[in-house]
Amino acid sequence: MMSTEVPGLDRLREAYAETSQATQLTPLLESAVLARETGAARVFVKAESLQWSGSFKARGAYWRLKQLSPEEARRGVVAFSSGNFAQGLAAAGQSLGIPVTIVMPIDAPAAKREATKAYGARVVLTDHGDRAREEVAAARAREISETEGLVLLHPFDDPEIVAGQAGAGLEALDQLAAKGVVADIVLCPVGGGGLIGGVALAFHHLSPSTEVFAVEPEGFNGLGASLANGALSAVPLAEKSICDGLMARRPGEAPFAAITTTNVRALTVDDASVRRAMTTAFERLKLVLEPSGASSLAALLGGKVDVAGKTVLVVATGGNVSLADFLVHVNNA
Incomplete structure (x- = not known):
């Protein structure tokens, strides 16, 4: 059973002290244009898209690998991912000399699959048919773990992943403080909840007046449903969203506890x-x-939250998209 321990502030800081030595200090960009267009006092964008491996996932992946015993590190790890955790874990494994196997849905973006391989990971594809793709990939990862003796890692449902991902929030808080700014509102994307769990904890401890909003794709609002029900809840299997990395049907137990x-x-x-x-x-x-x-x-541009006169932090979590796919998306905007 997955631990639902909620990491405290000391653990978050310990994780960030370690991971900051191996990850990129991503820029905090201020946009006067976005502030004018939305009516906000100030708008800042935390560009985690410029992180090593193209997303925030490298933070949690690196910290989780550092928790392995020497024997576990020698054998290696296996995890399932549609792409960003795959790349983050593969990059972290490469830097630490730990073998990484990634199980990916067959319809995961080709750019993410190839990038994962480029970091030296072994990639195993699964065909999920009409089943939830994360369930099929997770089952295959468990099978590989059992037959090959690899440590099974979860891309988000792990207190140490939550602690590692909190580095994005701690880093943004430091950058805001350096500017003499306190964020009134934080907008953060959510798939399984590992990032929002860590970011929410960081702001809860260090900037309790800040309102944190979790942003989910329509049809994949497992966190929203869980919060409304007061318990973990899975939403029905929906049509595919273009937000490939946010298609979890429910949050993880560890992130939800946080x-x-x-x-x-x-x-x-x-x-x-x-x-x-x-x-x-x-x-x-x-x-x-x-x-x-x-x-x-x-969410900011669509007026999903009243930001009039407020200071807003937007967490831009990833930039792993091929040129061809990017052009398809923006040409259809």
């Missing part, structure tokens, strides 16, 4: 608004964002 100690609220965005946000990020911020990474910006 989230429920804070005051996170959830909202949803549709594919059309995400496409427009990708275009805006490219034109106004000079950032290339994948759909999942642009969902928080879509």
Whole structure:
């Protein structure tokens, strides 16, 4: 059974002290244009799309691998992922000399699959048919773990993953403080909840007045449903979203335990608004964002939260998208 321990502030700081030596200090960009367009006092974008391996996932992956025993590290690890955790774990494994096997759905973006291989990971593909793809991939990863003796890692349902991902929040808090700014609102994309769990904890401890909003794709609002029900809840299998990295049907137990100690609220965005946000990020911020990474910006631009006169932090989580797919998305915006 997965641990639901909620990491405390000391653990978050310990993880960040370790991972900051191996990850990129991603920029905090201020946009006066976005502030004017939305009525916000100030808008800051935390560009995790510029992290090593193209997303925030490298933070949690590196910290989790550092928790392995020498024997576990020698044998290696296996995990399932549609792409960003795959790349983050593969990159972390390569830097630490730990063998990594990734199980990916056959319809995961080819760019993410090839990038994962480029970091030296072995990639195993699964065909899920009409079943939930994460369930099929997870079952295959468990099978490989049992037959090959590899340590099975979960991409988000792990307290140590939550602790590692919190580095994005701690880093943003430091950057805001250096500017003499306190965020009134944080908008953060959500798939399984590992990032929002860590970010929410960081702000809960160090900036309790900040409101944190979880942004999910329409049809994949497992966190919103869980918060509304007061217990973990899975939403029905929906049509595919362009937000490939956010298609979990329910949050993990460990992230949800962390989230429920804070005051996170959830909202949803549709594919059309995400496409427009990708275009805006490219034109106004000079950032290339994948759909999942642009969902928080879509929530801001779509008026999903009243930001009038407030200071807003938008977490732009990833930029792992091929040129061909990026052009398809923005041309359909």
